[in-house]
Amino acid sequence: MHNKEPLAMADRVKFKDLSPEEKQDYRDRLRHSTAHVLAEAVTKLFPDAQLTIGPPIEDGFYYDFAVPEAFTPDDLNKIEKEMRNSIKANTEFSERETSRDEALELVRDNQYKVEILEGIPADERVTFCSHSDGAFEDLCRGGHMARTGDIKAYKLLSTAGAYWRGDENNAMLQRIYGTAWESRDAQKDYLKRLEEAEKRDHRKLGRQLGLFFFDPIAPASPFFLPKGAQVMNGLIEYVKELYGKYGYQEVMTPQIFNTDLWKKSGHLDAYAENMYFVEVDEREFGVKPMNCPAGAMIYAADSHSYRDLPMRLADFGRLHRNERSGVTHGLTRVRSFVQDDAHIFCTLDQIGDEINSFLQMLNEAYETLGFESYRLELSLRPEKRVGSEEMWDSAEAALTEILDASGVEYEAESGEGAFYGPKIDIFVPDAIGRDWQLGTVQLDFSLPERFDLEYAAEDGSRQRPVVIHRAMYGSLERFLGVLIEHLSGAFPLWLAPVQAVVVPIADRHIDYCHNVGDELESAGIRVVVDDSNDRMNAKIRQAQLQKVPYMLVAGDQEIEAGTLAVRTRTGENIDPMTVAEVSTKFLRQIAERS
RNA sequence: GCCAACGUAGCUCAGUGGUAGAGCAGCUGUUUCGUAAACAGCAGGUCGGCAGUUCAAUCCUGCCCGUUGGCUCCA
Numbered sequence: 001m002h003n004k005e006p007l008a009m010a011d012r013v014k015f016k017d018l019s020p021e022e023k024q025d026y027r028d029r030l031r032h033s034t035a036h037v038l039a040e041a042v043t044k045l046f047p048d049a050q051l052t053i054g055p056p057i058e059d060g061f062y063y064d065f066a067v068p069e070a071f072t073p074d075d076l077n078k079i080e081k082e083m084r085n086s087i088k089a090n091t092e093f094s095e096r097e098t099s100r101d102e103a104l105e106l107v108r109d110n111q112y113k114v115e116i117l118e119g120i121p122a123d124e125r126v127t128f129c130s131h132s133d134g135a136f137e138d139l140c141r142g143g144h145m146a147r148t149g150d151i152k153a154y155k156l157l158s159t160a161g162a163y164w165r166g167d168e169n170n171a172m173l174q175r176i177y178g179t180a181w182e183s184r185d186a187q188k189d190y191l192k193r194l195e196e197a198e199k200r201d202h203r204k205l206g207r208q209l210g211l212f213f214f215d216p217i218a219p220a221s222p223f224f225l226p227k228g229a230q231v232m233n234g235l236i237e238y239v240k241e242l243y244g245k246y247g248y249q250e251v252m253t254p255q256i257f258n259t260d261l262w263k264k265s266g267h268l269d270a271y272a273e274n275m276y277f278v279e280v281d282e283r284e285f286g287v288k289p290m291n292c293p294a295g296a297m298i299y300a301a302d303s304h305s306y307r308d309l310p311m312r313l314a315d316f317g318r319l320h321r322n323e324r325s326g327v328t329h330g331l332t333r334v335r336s337f338v339q340d341d342a343h344i345f346c347t348l349d350q351i352g353d354e355i356n357s358f359l360q361m362l363n364e365a366y367e368t369l370g371f372e373s374y375r376l377e378l379s380l381r382p383e384k385r386v387g388s389e390e391m392w393d394s395a396e397a398a399l400t401e402i403l404d405a406s407g408v409e410y411e412a413e414s415g416e417g418a419f420y421g422p423k424i425d426i427f428v429p430d431a432i433g434r435d436w437q438l439g440t441v442q443l444d445f446s447l448p449e450r451f452d453l454e455y456a457a458e459d460g461s462r463q464r465p466v467v468i469h470r471a472m473y474g475s476l477e478r479f480l481g482v483l484i485e486h487l488s489g490a491f492p493l494w495l496a497p498v499q500a501v502v503v504p505i506a507d508r509h510i511d512y513c514h515n516v517g518d519e520l521e522s523a524g525i526r527v528v529v530d531d532s533n534d535r536m537n538a539k540i541r542q543a544q545l546q547k548v549p550y551m552l553v554a555g556d557q558e559i560e561a562g563t564l565a566v567r568t569r570t571g572e573n574i575d576p577m578t579v580a581e582v583s584t585k586f587l588r589q590i591a592e593r594s
Numbered sequence: 595g596c597c598a599a600c601g602u603a604g605c606u607c608a609g610u611g612g613u614a615g616a617g618c619a620g621c622u623g624u625u626u627c628g629u630a631a632a633c634a635g636c637a638g639g640u641c642g643g644c645a646g647u648u649c650a651a652u653c654c655u656g657c658c659c660g661u662u663g664g665c666u667c668c669a
Contacts, residue, residue, distance in 0.1 A: 057667055070598055116669045127669080141669045160664030161597025168665075172597055175664070203662095207605070216642075216660045324595055326665080506626040533625085534632085541630035555628055567629060 015182040026182065031056035033093060033145045034083075034154045034180040035063045036129065040136040041082035042067075042176070045075075051138055052112040052164065052173055058433070059190060060179035064162055066112060067174050071159045076176070080156050086132055090149030093131045095142050100126055103139065112164060113139050153187035154180040197431040202484035203330040209489050209546060211480075211497070212331070220328035221336040222477060227497035230526070232338075232476055234495045236316065238365070238593070239340045239472065246361050248312040248342055253294035255318065259284040264450055265293040266386045270419040274321045291315040292420075292444070292469055295343035296451040299465075304455040309465060310346035310354055317341070331481030332436050338476045344468040345453070354468055355402050355424075355441055362426065362439050362472045368593050370486060375427040375435065378403060379416035386420055387446040395443040396422045420446040423469075431485035438479055441470040490547040490569065494590045500582075501543040502529045502564075505536045505555035512559050516552065516579050523583045525590075527552075544569060552582065 018026060035054030042049050042065055054063030071079075098106070100117070103126045107113035116139060120126060130137040131148050145151065156178040164170035181187035198204075206212045211228030214221070224232060243250070256278065262268040267275065267289065276287040288294065295313055304311070320336050327333055344354050366374060378399055381392045399422055403410050410424070417423055426439035444467040447453075457463045473479035493499055500520065504513040510531050517529040530539045536553065543551045553565040563576040577585070 053666085053668060055666095055668065062664095073599085113669075120669070124669095129669090139669050158663060159598065162665045163596075164666090165668075166666035168596065172665080174597075177664080214661085219660065325660095326595065326597095329662090503629085505628055508626075535625090535627055537627085537629065538631050539629090544630050551629075553629065557628085565629080571629085573629075 027180075028056040029143050029145055030151060030182065031061035031180045032143055033148070034151050034178060035061040036093070036131065036136070036138060036140070036144070037083050037086050037148055037151065037154075038063050038079065038156070038176060038178060039065075039138060040086055040132060041079045043136065044082055045078060050110045050112060053116070060157070060177060062162075062175050062177045064164070064173040064175045066164075066171065070161070070174050071176060073159075076156045076159065079176070083154070087148045087151050089132065090147050091131050091133050092147050093129060093144035095127045095129045095140075095144075097125050097127050103128070106137075107139055151180060152182060153184045154178060155187065155191075197485075200431040200485045200488045201330075202332075202430075202481040202489075205484050205489040206331070209497075211484075218336070219325075220323065220334045222331055222334060228480075230497040231480060231491060231495055235473065235476055235479065236340070238368070238494075239314075242361055242365060242472075243312075243314055243342075246312075246357060248314045250314045250316070251295070251298050253291060253298065253315055253317055254288075256285045256287050257293070259286050261293050261297075262286045265296075266420065266446065266450060267293070270384055270386060274323065276320050276322055287320045288317065289319055289321045291317045291319070291339070291341045292343060292447055292467070293451070296447050296453060296467070299343075299345050299453055300451055304345075304465075306347065306455055306457050306463075309455060310344050310350050312342055312344045314340070314342040331477045331484075332430065334475070334477050337478070339471045340473045340476065341469070341471050344470065345448075345455075345465045346468065347455075347463070348466055351398055351443070351466060351468065352402055352405075355399075356406065358441055358468075358470050358472075359406070365472050366428075366439075369483060370492075371428050373428075374438075376403070376408060376410035377416070377425045377427060377437075378410050378412045379418075379423050379425060380412060380414045381422060382415050382417050382419060384419055385417070387449070391445040392422070395445055399424060399443060418442055418444075418469075420444045421469075426474075428482055428486075430482050436478060436482050438474040438482065439470075439472045440474055441468060443467075444469055488547075491549075492593065493549045493586065494593045496547075496549050497526065498528050498546065498548050499526045499586065499590075500528075500550040500552055501539070501546075501548050502527060503536055503539045503543070503551055503553045504529075504531065505553065509554050509556075509559060513554050516554065516564060519579050520583055520586075523587065525583065525586050540567070550582075550586070 015023065015026065032055065035056070039051050039054055042063070043051070046065075046067055048068060050066040052064040052066060054061060103117055104114065106128070107117060117126065127140065127142055128137050129140040129142055129144060156176055158177045160175045160177065161172045162175040164173055179187065179190060181190060206228070209227065210225050211231065212222045212224045215223065240250070259268065259277070262272075262275070267286070271289060275289050278285050278287065294317070295315060298313055299311065316338055318336065318338050323333060323335050328335065346354055366372075380396055385392070400412075403424065421442050421444040423440055423442035425437045427435040428438050429435050447467045448464045453465055454462045455465050491497070502513045502517050504510045513529045513531065517527050520527045530542070532539070534542070540551055547569055549569055551567040551569075553567060558564055558576060561576065563578050564582055565576050566574040566582065568574065
């Protein structure tokens, strides 16, 4: 949207009649315009503030200011009020082109704008945009509404520190986030959506559902309660089932290793800042942040021939990574976690099949778990890396080829790869739309080299295998966090920590309920009999809040008929069933993972 | 790591320069109930930690720990 004329919404054209592209353009302009009005208000209230950038973003906008002191929540109110004046005045947005010299003269007191100006390609126009009858002007490439009065709904949401150009070596600016919409209703809907998402926050639900908790004694490291552990194990069991189908073998490896191993693997050079070290008997050990070196040792423990390959070794080992303090977040970014990790040792020729088969398994798992849409990203060589340029060239080429041939859409990101190889990452959004990397498949030409891994080829020569690191869930902790948000904590029957609660209506029904409970339990169903001294209504409510899939109610009528009244957590009442019928129904549903 | 906010009972939160309260949960008792909260009583807190200011600090100040929001969707 370079150097576009200001947009006036013709009176007869309704927002809802615009095409998706036009809607996006309209909202971008609206939000960028609001950012300008924000900048004007800040300039008025804080004359020392220097303007930097203020782009539209998804659902809103931000503007970064260089100010001596951070904004307070109260400042936001004042700024919002000031913005109102400008919008009420309903002045025109206008743009004018200047020469570079003139522009430089106008922004010379603002190093940030000078930098921006210097970054504008020589063949591009330099423009300034203004409103409030010229009282406010900002170096800007354009893309506005026609008038300030076109801003119908806006709200400042939060402040945050943000580095200039996102680089922590640069000065920290103060960012104000806001949102703006084509109508008050649209904004209301958005704020409502945010509220709803908050209810699905996995940290909140984790508490409420008794799944896990955190304690400062082990920062960013979850404690899983019995129910949470049950769900984690459910996820692991499912992977193990898939492993049976896709030809994996499981191994188990140590937790801490002499630092010599990390020297050999390259982690000491490339990853030490994220590792934990312990010294025992004057020898230094590193706690594993990844399983791969141990996997390489397992491979190297025996001699192999091409007939053994591909060898797929799964390792559910616990990993520890010392993440920077500011980046940890609930279950989605922790310091101690488990992955559904596996290393595939194969020949160059087998890479394509292995990755394709992995992506197929991943798709099967994600469909089962209800992640119907996920995003693929191809990450290419980072600055800090091991291995030769030739190795990187061929590894990147291999992944690109596979993705192109598969026909699925993906984005390529340079500089995002692991230090030992390029990778394909799988991303899924959480409740408020933040993307989290879950699955991953990474090529590694370096590990086999470093551990001198070999296999005997058909012609008797010794060859180096390739290693593919891969995980579907990635971190099980993170996966669970995102899964909780997707499901609002309502796990499918097969994963639910408690699959059914048996509810007696009065004390005289308790014995019958216990018998029912015992029978279902021995059939392998996770069932709880609520024999507490509460009224039935309270028990139903309790089970409902705990998102238990089924409530089995028994009173005089049921005992008489030898049945159970079945209620689902969606509030539906199914026809009464015998215990045997309930058991059959549940077991089938569990087996199908439906 | 950096910027900002926050940290009070198991949980969610109120509150004050004179050593603290509610609801829920818990325990005890009463009640025996038909699909989202019966009633009563009891118990529960070094107010995140350490210093400092003060006659007196949960409240003010500093440091530390932890949590939360954010830290390139580029004029």
